[in-house]
Amino acid sequence: MATEDVSLDLSTLLSSEERDFLIRNNGDQVKVSNLVGKIVGFYFSGSWCGPCRNFTPLLVEVYEQLSSKGDFEVRVSDLVGKNILLYFSAQWCPPCRAFLPKLIEAYHTIKGKGNAFEVIFISSDSDQSTFDEFYSEMPWLALPFGDERKQILSRKFKIKGIPAAVAIGPSGRTITKEARMHLTAYGADAFPFTEEHLKQLEEEIEEKAKGWPEKVKHELHTEHELIRAKRKACICKGCRETGYSWSFYCKECDFDLHPKCALKEDEKNSNELTLFEVKMDWQGQKQAELWMQILLLVFAAAALATGYIIGSFRMMMLIYAGGVVFTTLVTVPNWPFFNRHPLKWLDPSEAEKHPKPQKAVVSKDKKKSSRK
Template identity: 40%
Template sequence: MATEDVSLDLSTLLSSEERDFLIRNNGDQVKVSDLVGKIVGFYFSGSWCGPCRNFTPLLVEVYEHLSSKGDFEVVFISSDGDDESFNTYFSEMPWLAIPFSETETRQRLKEVFKVRGIPRLVIFDTNGKVSCDNNGVSTVKEHGVDGYPFNLDRLNFLKENAKKNQTISSILVSSSRDYVISNDGKKIPVSDLEGKLVGLYFSVHAHRMCGEFTPKLVELYKTLKEKGENFEVVLLSLDDEEEDFKESFETMPWLALPLKDKSCEKLVRYFELRTIPNLVIIGQDGKTLNPNVAELIEEHGIEAYPFTPEKLDELAAIEKAKLESQTLESVLVNGENDFVIGKSGSKVPVSDLVGKNILLYFSAQWCPPCRAFLPKLIEAYHTIKRKDNAFEVIFISSDRDQSTFDEFYSEMPWLALPFGDERKQILSRKFKIQGIPAAVAIGPSGRTITKEARMHLTAYGADAFPFTEEHLKQMEEELEEKAKGKEGWNCDGDVCRRA
């Protein structure tokens, strides 16, 4: 049953054949019909659930503050396993509940709203339409009473207002804390950060990419400090364990929010965090300057500082110039590493590959999609080689040890970077490889043709070669022409539909 954008009959949802009322913890009964025209929250919770126990007092505080308005109500829908647990937990709640004995009704509501985890707070507006479903709990946590009446307009207003009036203090100060901490235990007032360029570093100790990025950020931080730059970093750890937090923080020369500080969870939502590592830059005026410069630092190091739009434009111009002047040697040669290896382990100079079409193949044996794609790539490789011998593939491995690399590479008929070669990391960053398998096509001039060669090979096989935009466009046009001849089908742009 879909619940979005549909007005629901609360009486039907909350009543049963034998009951048209809800109960309070003192035994009073309240007619379900009394909820009509009110803002109502369905609170799915259970006494055994730690996050529920933590959230309930906050919801009580909001409820009691709004109770004087007379148009806000909450209905407890229990996930407890016995009557005693229900009664004990319900005694802490000033709102209504479905009687514990109504197992069928409670289960039906969990199915209607697809409750897969608790606490869950589904909020209805005065017309019985769901105004706040999956994010009801986070909305109350983040905005409290200010979130009332908990609809999209109000939440958008709060978000826009927060951005407009944002300061470093509004971001980092909470009702119970006006400081950040150093790794030697000192409390540093947040006010000391005002007027500085501040990086908010969202990280997880055990996350591989965070582990790779942190040393680069440490290097940048120390260099900027030595230069006297007005720059600071604050760690917002997303770790669960104190030991992980301490082990990570002790390697960092900057500040942090205390572990599991409520502001961390709030700021994850506020900055709409999608990936880690993430370094949000707050300007000297307290406004967000850049939502994530981690990738910029990976690519440009200290040259990315101070992360302003002007600096980003400058870097983009430099990058464009690099792409236009890119050669195969500038891509594959790094110091003394000026070769790839052949099947016998012999060194093949990169200079021997200049002028050829090259496919950089990022893959690993442990990766099921890589193993599934490999036979198709081998077939395409042999077909292309028969047409144009000036074509080569270079395997760039993400395998975890030499023996696995050797075993996987033994299935391939082409060249490779040696296992553990530092160029693998450089190339992954350069071409922004986010997942494997991936294939980057480089033309005879040494310039990048496409980073999506794997997708084109999957779609067209060897016919995708030489992967140029003009060739692929021609392929699509030819396929559309063929499709036009298919009886009962009409093709328009990217879609073929039955007539």
């Protein structure tokens, strides 16, 4: 069958009066005019179609292979008006690999809130295959491997080591060269990296730190107590992540724990104690036992009377079985009305102040007199 050779104009074919853009699966808009001069494929499909679902993974694989080879490009002009993060990194760098999951998480969170935000990977990898392998883990844009703009940007922002992240505002002004530190400390909350916003976050942390204990004991460092301290940068011995600002620190051993790691154990113990206190309501247990006896007797009498009247042993057993289930639902679960008189456990420090009961000692003379 002969195919008619028809020249089509993409703008005419895909644009309308209401819309002149297409969308990506993450919600980003791509103007139709940006596709002019490119090879474009139209994929007609539906989720209800079995062959479509089988073919889609193959098409995605081909698309990703072409994308990784640079066959799909994004114009720099499309980034104007967005918050941009220049991410200097490489696969051979262990801190870069450790930081990447945190950056990916922050990226999806920031984009998920509808912010005009994009990350650009600027590689220091040694060859194309290493670049391709490392970049395949990232959901954002990148400079092509070996692009001369990498050297220009490194000199402009005075990049001395990696990983490094430079935040650029919608106007093109550099906001901070320490975006990596802020992302490590605050995660996605660091966005948009402005001085005013970061100052507000710091004030919130300072206020929260007032409620933390001055010292803690932790099973990961039993030799000494950990002191609450301000640290410029440290690696937590609990989660192995780099942290900034507050830490629980042992100066003698150079041992750090992030507050979230140091206080997690105390929070867990506190929650377990609260749960234990709620369950220890002796009056509630006594009340539940009484209700259970009454309800079982009532249902047993009702089942026996009904079965005798209608002459059905089966009906009698069904009524009694239903009564057992109902009684179980009422009396076995830890309902709030069974916990109106929780026991107040004495704090260990307070217990030491109270004298322990002593055994009564009976003298031998007293024993002899009692025998007489």
